[in-house]
Amino acid sequence: MGVCLSCCGNSAEETNLMPPAEERRRQQLEAAERRRLENETRGVKNLDKVRRQQQRAAEMERREDEAARQGDNGPTLRWQAS
Numbered sequence: 001m002g003v004c005l006s007c008c009g010n011s012a013e014e015t016n017l018m019p020p021a022e023e024r025r026r027q028q029l030e031a032a033e034r035r036r037l038e039n040e041t042r043g044v045k046n047l048d049k050v051r052r053q054q055q056r057a058a059e060m061e062r063r064e065d066e067a068a069r070q071g072d073n074g075p076t077l078r079w080q081a082s
Helices: 021-041 047-073
Strands: none
Touching: none
16 A cells, blocks of 8 residues: 555645755754763763862862972972981
8 A cells, every 4th residue: 555645735745854954954053062062961960069170170280380380489398207
């Protein structure tokens, strides 16, 4: 048994199932952005905690860079055993 679309009022050529190319591109970009955001948070339960840790790590790195630029001008720690 075949399907006769011409008897339903619209033929197969008249029904356009695909949106225009511009609309398809926009939808694909939105889907790609959603996937990217989902992948960034995959496995992360507490996103705020991760952000705080990243900020702390960046601050520590900045301090280390600053200390390295100052050279030996800063106080050094000494250990004396008696």
